[in-house]
Amino acid sequence: xxxxxTYKKRKPSWLRVLCPPGNLSKLVATRCDGCGQWVxxxxxxxxxxxxxxxxxxxxDLSVAIILGRTLTRIHxxxxxxxxxxxxxxxxxxxxxxxxxxxxxECRHTPISMKxxxxxxxxxxxxxxxGVKPTASEIREFEKAWxx
Ligand SMILES: [Zn+2]
Numbered sequence: 001x002x003x004x005x006t007y008k009k010r011k012p013s014w015l016r017v018l019c020p021p022g023n024l025s026k027l028v029a030t031r032c033d034g035c036g037q038w039v040x041x042x043x044x045x046x047x048x049x050x051x052x053x054x055x056x057x058x059x060d061l062s063v064a065i066i067l068g069r070t071l072t073r074i075h076x077x078x079x080x081x082x083x084x085x086x087x088x089x090x091x092x093x094x095x096x097x098x099x100x101x102x103x104x105e106c107r108h109t110p111i112s113m114k115x116x117x118x119x120x121x122x123x124x125x126x127x128x129x130g131v132k133p134t135a136s137e138i139r140e141f142e143k144a145w146x147x
Contacts, residue, residue: 011038012052014115018074018083025084034106042085048072050085050101053112058096058137063111065144070103076118083116094145096138 015029019040026043029052039049055064055071064071071094072085085101088094102111 009038012113012115014117015040015052017118018116020082023082024080025082027083027085032104032106037104037110039104040101042072049104051104051110051112053102053110054114054116055100055102055112056096056098056114058141060112061094061096061100062141062144064100064102065141067111069105069111071100072103074099074101074116078119081118083118094141 011029015038019027019029028041028043030039030041031037032039032049038052040052042048042050050072054074055061061071070087072087075084075086076082077084088100099116104110
């Protein structure tokens with residue numbers, strides 16, 4: 001019988017962007033004590049760990065909501081080049097345009113392994129026709145979120 005060490009992976013390089021040394025949000029890239037997977041540990045009381053993958057867009061959010069995973073929203077602070085995490089309150093905090101992290105649950109496969117990319121020019125708002133979810137799609141997962 002062979003054991004596959006799925007999580008014996010190298011540290012995702014983008015964790016350095018999200019968790020720079022001395023950041024104000026006290027985000028630390030570390031391995032989970034329980035399963036050895038890389039996690040983003042937020043060392044503000046209470047400590048929380050998040051899977052190293054960005055939840056973005058209607059599809060990721062729907063999966064996270066269906067699986068009942070707790071999400072936290074990434075707010076990028078351009079002046080500091082740092083992220084702060086804020087827990088959304090109900091559906092108002094959930095937007096398909098925002099980036100989220102899902103709380104780490106030991107031995108559950110992360111919903112996403114997408115890297116985080118800080119917004120390059122936060123002042124320029126691009127309209128992305130065809131990518132934006134419709135109002136009814138947003139209502140759909142707001143409904144799911146509230147269940
Ligand atoms: Zn774990």
